[in-house]
Amino acid sequence: MKKILTSLVCLSASFVVSPSFGQAPESISIVVFGAPSLGAFLPPVIKAQKLDEKNGLAIKFEERTPDAYTAQFNSGEFQVGGSAALLTVGLADVRGVKVAYLFNLFDFWGAVVTSRPEVKTLKDLEGKEVAAAKGTTNYVMFDWFARQLGADTGKFSVVNTATPGLVGYAMADRAAAIHLWEPAYTTLVAKKPGIRTIDIGIGDSWKKFTGSTNIPYLGVAAHVGWIEKNGKLIPKLYAAYKEAAEWVSANPEQAAKLISPKGTPDDQKAIADLIVHKERLGMNVQWASDVRKEIQSVYSAGKAISFLPSDPSAATIFEAAK
Structure with a gap:
């Protein structure tokens, strides 16, 4: 009887020190470009490797064309965007849509x-x-x-x-x-x-x-209202993407099959080679606040060709807690 009581005490203690035990994952709906696109590069890996679940999230990725993506994200129909091109974020802000670039996924290459x-x-x-x-x-x-x-x-x-x-x-x-x-x-x-x-x-x-070679280009963004209500989820979301990028780099052949499931073996080999040689891929997962200077340079380029009529707010660059 004493052993049973001891076991029950230990079991109770495990519930106390593990507050996340048994909690349902937090749901996030994220709009992304359809494949082939960089926005559709990491989502299949996140889902196949269950990296969202590992980090306490249940992510639903919704694919859209570029024009539909912009319209539905800017309208607030989707509060989080995983194909968030930096200049599009800046333009949305200038037009009065309060959004922020949370973290970078890929540097520019075209x-x-x-x-x-x-x-x-x-x-x-x-x-x-x-x-x-x-x-x-x-x-x-x-x-x-x-x-x-x-x-x-x-x-x-x-x-x-x-x-x-x-x-x-x-x-x-x-x-x-x-x-x-x-x-x-x-x-x-x-x-x-x-x-x-x-x-x-x-x-x-x-x-x-x-004076730099780093060009932040595409990442994850969210509406400021969503950020204010869901700040605790952002580090988890970052971790899921960061772990996906690391898994892709370590497992190029397996990753290629997830990224291009309907592709031919030659298509998948080409994706694997792209991951290995990485220059054109530009995968670079970093908090927006860690590349603030480079983001401001991208905004300057957008102004230089009149894509951006004015400087986006500093609040478009999410400040990650350290």
Whole structure:
């Protein structure tokens, strides 16, 4: 009887020191771009590895096209966005939508590809059709880089399409050039290795403009009202994404199968190679407040091409508790 009582006391104590035992995970609905996109890169890993559950969350990822994403996030239909392009966050703030960039997931990288022999530089695209997802921050950043190389982007005839359609445009050679980024770029090159990539001078132009090579680009953002009510969930959300990024880096082949489940073995190998070589992927999970200076430089670039009419509030950069 004494042993039984001792066991019951120990069991009771375990409930006291483990307050999270038996608690239901906190639900979060997060809107993201559909695949192929960077916003859809880590969510399947988070769910397959149950990293949300591990951190006390139950995340539901909802996929949308770029235009629908922006409309539904800015309206508050979704309070948290996992394809939060930094300039889009800044523009929302300038327009009176109170949102903040919680943490960065990927640094900027973009590319312009062509199958047309007469297209050798970005200036050669003036007066020609360029297929692009014009509503994305990646295109806005490309616009800035193109101007640094002397191209008049106002003379591009932009064919606007959703991100999943860009690979199809390139495969069918339906435009003089196609602007896209990872993981679509890697998927395209695996399918059409002869396609040419036009240099847009990312490293040189950014270093000249800022003195840095770090370009915060896409991450997780939330409405300020949601942040004020759910601050305790933000470190858990960060941990889930951080652990997903670390798992992807350590398990590129397994990750590729989760990220591109319907892809061919060649498609999946290309994604695995992208993870291994990592330069174009730019996976860089950091608190927004740790890259504050770089974020402000991105805002400056947005103002330089009149995408941002004024400086976004300092409150758009979430201050993580240390």
